[in-house]
Amino acid sequence: MSDQVLGTGLLNIKVDGRVRWKVGSFISGRYHLYVNCPAYISFGNTNSGISVGPAVKYQLAQICHVDV
DSSP: OOHHHHTEEEEEEEEEEEEOOEETTEEOOOEEEEEEEEEEEESSOTTSSEEETTEEEOOBSSOOEEEO
């Protein structure tokens, strides 16, 4: 079946970059960040996700993989 017939689509969110953070005056070193999160989004039904302010939160299709 096609995604259009089912009313859902697979969105694969990937991030590959570097991150560092600041706590008080301490600034951490740089860490490599890799994220791979497949998620299904619904096209037709606006009530299929959870509203969080102006955004909508959707169910993940599989386990989200994050490496730091």
